[in-house]
Amino acid sequence: MTTIRKQQKPPPGIAFIDDYENDDGTKVLGIASRLGITPSTYRKWRMAGKGPQTFDLGKRVAARIETVDAWVRSLEQAAVDSVEHSMRPAEPRLTRQHRVPAQRQRAA
Secondary structure, eight states, rough: OOOOOOOOOTTTTTEESOOOOOOTTTOOHHHHHHHHHHHHHHHHHHHHHHHHEEEETTTTEEEEHHHHHHHHHHHHHHHHHSSSSTSOOOOOOTTTTSSSOOOOOOOO
């Protein structure tokens, strides 16, 4: 006989790495989903010292939701700050319609 273990829910304002379901069946996003990556990728990031600050809550890794959101905002701000606004826009790519066909020379 196998026992189905009920998934532990984090306290309000806290997220675990993985997603979980509420009692009403709604899905609550975990840290990895909030960052748009898989839980295994987040675990690798965590071992490398990347990502938002986390802490152990019992046997689970947890983070405050505001910490995760603030970390994402800091990445957005760093991306905006690194753009040089004096740069000219990229040149449009030529499509096949705009290319001049190369003239072939026939051997006589």
